[in-house]
Amino acid sequence: MKGDWKSRGFSTRAIHAGQHPDPTTGAVSMPIYATSTYVHDELGRHKGYEYARVQNPTRAALEANVASLEGGLTGHAFASGMSAIATLMTLLRTGEHAVFSRNVYGGTYRFMTQVLSRYGVESSWVDSTDLANVRAALRPTTRLIYVETPTNPMMEVTDIAGAAELAHRHGAVLAVDNTFLSPYFQRPLELGAEVVVHSTTKFLNGHSDSIGGVLVATRPEHGEWFAFVQKSEGAILSPFDSFLVLRGLKTLGVRMERHEQSGRALADLLARHPKVRRVLYPGLADHPGHAVQKRQASGFGALITFDLGSFEAAKRFLDRVEVMSLAESLGGVETLTSHPASMTHASVPPETRAELGIGDGLVRISVGLEDFADLAADCERALAAV
Ligand SMILES: *Cc1c(COP(=O)(O)O)cnc(C)c1O
Numbered sequence: 001m002k003g004d005w006k007s008r009g010f011s012t013r014a015i016h017a018g019q020h021p022d023p024t025t026g027a028v029s030m031p032i033y034a035t036s037t038y039v040h041d042e043l044g045r046h047k048g049y050e051y052a053r054v055q056n057p058t059r060a061a062l063e064a065n066v067a068s069l070e071g072g073l074t075g076h077a078f079a080s081g082m083s084a085i086a087t088l089m090t091l092l093r094t095g096e097h098a099v100f101s102r103n104v105y106g107g108t109y110r111f112m113t114q115v116l117s118r119y120g121v122e123s124s125w126v127d128s129t130d131l132a133n134v135r136a137a138l139r140p141t142t143r144l145i146y147v148e149t150p151t152n153p154m155m156e157v158t159d160i161a162g163a164a165e166l167a168h169r170h171g172a173v174l175a176v177d178n179t180f181l182s183p184y185f186q187r188p189l190e191l192g193a194e195v196v197v198h199s200t201t202k203f204l205n206g207h208s209d210s211i212g213g214v215l216v217a218t219r220p221e222h223g224e225w226f227a228f229v230q231k232s233e234g235a236i237l238s239p240f241d242s243f244l245v246l247r248g249l250k251t252l253g254v255r256m257e258r259h260e261q262s263g264r265a266l267a268d269l270l271a272r273h274p275k276v277r278r279v280l281y282p283g284l285a286d287h288p289g290h291a292v293q294k295r296q297a298s299g300f301g302a303l304i305t306f307d308l309g310s311f312e313a314a315k316r317f318l319d320r321v322e323v324m325s326l327a328e329s330l331g332g333v334e335t336l337t338s339h340p341a342s343m344t345h346a347s348v349p350p351e352t353r354a355e356l357g358i359g360d361g362l363v364r365i366s367v368g369l370e371d372f373a374d375l376a377a378d379c380e381r382a383l384a385a386v
Helices: 010-016 057-070 081-089 106-119 131-137 160-169 220-233 239-249 252-272 290-296 311-320 350-356 372-384
Strands: 074-078 097-101 122-126 142-148 173-177 195-199 213-217 278-280 303-307 336-338 362-366
Touching: 010 057, 010 252, 057 074, 057 213, 057 239, 074 081, 074 220, 081 106, 081 195, 081 213, 081 220, 097 106, 106 122, 122 131, 131 160, 142 160, 160 173, 213 220, 252 278, 252 303, 252 372, 311 362, 311 372
Parallel strands: 097 122, 097 142, 142 173, 173 195
Antiparallel strands: 074 213, 195 213, 278 303, 303 362, 336 362
16 A cells, blocks of 8 residues: 555555565465575675574565554564563563453463463462552562453453553553454553564454464564563464465454444343343443443444353253354354353363352353345344253
């Protein structure tokens, strides 16, 4: 794209930012640079590419694209969301401390409590829907506040700007896992966060055919460090996966619109249904995080959790759906259902699950892009069996 793409709209940037027609052929689509190394013009002179763990044009295009969509300075693409998160955590040194939203992605919890804890990095887990809990958890050694909003499966919403203010007054960094809403609906950097994390596996790629992760930094020193760790640890996103995510991003805007349209409609259907005890969806006016999310995001997304009261009832529902599939993950074109207590959160100890409210009757839906009439009929049919 010619000219200043910073001034263009979201979907224009999603389609063009970071990409230029191939200089050799004019190919409109970013080629997959399947190469391990690059020929030098002469000793001491090369084209900026030396070895493909360090630089790859397909990956660089994706990194620039996501950085543009989040409004950040630099992007860094990794082999998975977890390797992006693990790289972020290398900002912490032995003896330092981080405060987390208590209901973050299970892999983040596992990495902090079972891996980084071995290196003397300490973490606290608090209900960050009330920032007083975050403030109370701060220590002189706290360097990072890490927020996921909304969370899975409890849809807990955290005030990002408030968390950023707390972090900055304390001399700490705020990082936000923005996987659930994508930059189309929520841009934490504009609200004061320093780093955004994504599992591109979910909405950014959007087609359930790739695992990947991205960090977006606003500070040059963070960007340099993330690139250094990316090179040093080597958990890079492959050229093929970079291509897939770039392709997925081109339709992020239209996909998110439709995800949310169906998400809202399905949440309404569930909220009205006599067999559903409770619906957790930030778009419903009675959701405790509704007002905060309305203020800090431009949409409510496509993840819905609801309570059918018992394991048996949840099992009936999950075994009866036909259009929806029972599978972990989210954010793809297909609607996926899951049973958090026995699937995504099975490794969380039962007493912690109870504390978080993750009961055996909970079902989580990631609403996809199928015709809504089919999704609604599928839901009604499965609920009738409960
Ligand atoms: C899936 C997910 C991750 C981890 O990403 P992977 O690509 O599976 O490694 C991190 N955070 C959130 C919110 C996720 O949904």
